[in-house]
Structures are given as structure tokens and as C-alpha cells.
Amino acid sequence: EIVLTQTPATLPLSPGERATLSCRASxxxxxxxxxxxxxxxxxxxxxxxxxxxxxxxxxxRFSGSGSGTDFTLxxxxxxxxxxxxxxxxxxTNWLTFGGGTKVEIK
Amino acid sequence: xxxxxxSGPGLVKPSETLSLNCTxxxxxxxxxxxxxxxxxxxxxxGLEWIGSIYYSGSAYYNPSLKSRVTLSADxxxxxxxxxxxxxxxxxxxxxxxxxxxIGDRTFDLWGxxxxxxxxx
Numbered sequence: 001e002i003v004l005t006q007t008p009a010t011l012p013l014s015p016g017e018r019a020t021l022s023c024r025a026s027x028x029x030x031x032x033x034x035x036x037x038x039x040x041x042x043x044x045x046x047x048x049x050x051x052x053x054x055x056x057x058x059x060x061r062f063s064g065s066g067s068g069t070d071f072t073l074x075x076x077x078x079x080x081x082x083x084x085x086x087x088x089x090x091x092t093n094w095l096t097f098g099g100g101t102k103v104e105i106k
Numbered sequence: 107x108x109x110x111x112x113s114g115p116g117l118v119k120p121s122e123t124l125s126l127n128c129t130x131x132x133x134x135x136x137x138x139x140x141x142x143x144x145x146x147x148x149x150x151x152g153l154e155w156i157g158s159i160y161y162s163g164s165a166y167y168n169p170s171l172k173s174r175v176t177l178s179a180d181x182x183x184x185x186x187x188x189x190x191x192x193x194x195x196x197x198x199x200x201x202x203x204x205x206x207x208i209g210d211r212t213f214d215l216w217g218x219x220x221x222x223x224x225x226x
Contacts, residue, residue, distance in 0.1 A: 001169070001170075032211045034210070034211070034212040034213075036213075042218075043202055043204075043216035043217060043218055043219050044153070044202075044213070044216060045216075046212055046213065046214050049207075049210040049211075049212045049214075050210060053210075055212075055214065087152065087153055089153075089212070089213070091210075091211025091212065092211075094155070094166070094168065094169065095143075095155040095158070095168075095211075096155065097145075097152055097153040097154070097155065098152070099152045100152050100153075
């Protein structure tokens with residue numbers, strides 16, 4: 001099983017600031033890495049697929065990068081609606097999710 | 107626009123079988139582009155993939171749950187189903203069905219989720 005480790009667990013930031021979230025895989029997942037956003041009481045929403053491609057309707061302030069074992073989700077300038085939980089997911093060997101990073105208001 | 111909706115009992119007794127359905131509207135599950143999956147989220151914890159099924163019936167399961175999980179697909183009803191046997195309190199979670207895009211290997215469309223509690 002490929003384990004995905006997300007850091008930090010919690011990221012306190014203010015609106016307008018840049019958010020940098022990390023996801024590290026226990027072994028290479030090539031580029032089969034996705035990012036999801038989840039708000040309380042809602043299902044996750046796909047943000048990024050293939051490590052760096054934005055899903056339909058996702059604002060340009062969200063960007064993904066990385067390959068192999070190290071990946072990053074960047075939110076260039078936080079909007080109020082971006083404070084949420086973020087998960088990474090790999091699709092190379094079975095399917096696993098990271099433990100999540102909570103972006104909270106500082 | 108395609109939508110997914112979970113349905114089933116919200117309370118299951120320990121040792122019994124949890125059964126949930128996911129009904130797909132606005133599109134067909136008989137698509138070559140997608141698998142159909144189940145994911146769960148225990149209270150205060152992260153996401154766990156349970157398994158995914160193709161419309162033809164071909165299925166993949168999380169190895170940690172494989173002995174207790176059965177997925178099925180009914181193209182006539184445009185729905186797919188989850189059965190999880192011998193449940194315990196550790197199976198208490200919000201259960202979500204989702205569409206899995208084969209090429210991108212992502213869950214690109216989700217249902218709202220349904221909470222299931224295992225308790226006597």
C-alpha cells in the first residue's frame with residue numbers, strides 16, 4: 001500500500017496569503033496524484049488531477065506541482081471560501097488518500 | 107448533469123451487514139470511461155477508499171476490507187451497491203459514492219454522502 005503523508009496537518013493563514021500544502025508518497029506514484037477540497041458537511045471536490053491539471057471550473061489561484069513522491073498544492077492568494085480541508089489521493093497502486101491538511105483562518 | 111445519491115439504513119447492528127445503494131441520474135453507469143466507487147470517512151478522520159466497480163461487474167477492493175466487502179452494479183436500475191459484512195463500531199462513518207475517471211484516476215463526481223452508525 002502506498003502511504004501518502006500530508007504536511008502540515010493544520011495551516012493557519014490570513015485571507016490574501018499564499019498557501020503551500022505538501023503531499024509525500026511512500027513510493028513513486030508517477031503523476032497520478034490528485035487534490036480535493038472538502039468543506040464541513042460536504043463531499044470532497046476535485047481540484048487537481050495528474051498532479052498539475054486543474055479540474056473543470058477550478059479557479060486559477062489553485063495550482064499543483066510535483067512528480068514521483070513529492071507534490072505540492074499552492075493557493076496563490078487565499079479567498080474566504082478556500083478555508084477548508086484538503087486531501088491528496090494517488091491512483092497508481094490501489095487508491096489511497098492522505099490524512100489531510102486543514103487550512104484555517106489565523 | 108449527472109448526480110449520485112446514496113441510500114440505505116442509517117443504523118446497523120454490530121455483526122450485521124451494511125447495505126447501501128448509489129443511484130445515478132443524468133447519465134448512465136454503462137460508460138467505458140468510468141468505474142464507480144465507494145469511499146468512507148469515519149468521524150473526525152480522513153478518507154478511506156472501499157472499492158470500485160465497472161458496469162460489467164468487474165470490481166477492485168481495498169485489501170484491508172476485501173474479505174468483508176461486496177460491490178455490485180445494476181445497469182437496469184442505473185445504480186451500484188455496497189455490502190459490508192460483520193460490521194463493528196469501527197465501521198461507523200459517512201459513506202460516499204463517487205464516479206472514478208479511469209484515465210485521470212480521480213473521483214471527479216461525488217454523492218452527498220450518507221452517515222451510517224453501527225450500534226446495538
